[in-house]
Amino acid sequence: MPRIKLDPPDAFSFRMEKSVGLSDLNYARHLDSQSMLNILHEARLQYLASLGFTEENIFGLGMVMTNLAVDFRSESFANDVLIIDVGIGKVNRYGIDICLKVTNSALDSVVCMAKMGVVLFDFDKHQMVPVPPQFKQLLQPLEAQVA
Secondary structure, three states: OOOOOOOOOOOOOEEEEEEOOHHHEOOOOOEOHHHHHHHHHHHHHHHHHHOOOEOOEEOOEEEEEEEEEEEEOOOOOOOOEEEEEEEEEEEOOOEEEEEEEEEEOOOOEEEEEEEEEEEEEEOOOOEEEOOOHHHHHHHHHHHHHHO
16 A cells, blocks of 8 residues: 655644553554544544534534544654644535644654544434535634645
């Protein structure tokens, strides 16, 4: 399988930190890939919270992840402090690309790059719906910085 290449957006609009715990490690004593997925998910939730939303309520709609790509670049170990930067990539009619960069703060090295494709979803009607204009508007200044 060819290696994927994920490029960061021009700018990130949200940042959080996470210490790598002992339960985040695998048998080789470095950060487990499943733990990284949990960290990326937490970053998405924290990003939404910073905008005043949850993934269950974005102007009455839910958010569903449709795809995820992760490009692992370096290891991370117990007690490392990770910096997770979140930015907006493409915004289309139904979905948004959320881009993430995870950096080891002590080494200033990129641990991984990730991109989540998400859609807005009406759980009552059980269908995808267009991204609400007011949500697009909130993201637009962030999108403009990224473009």
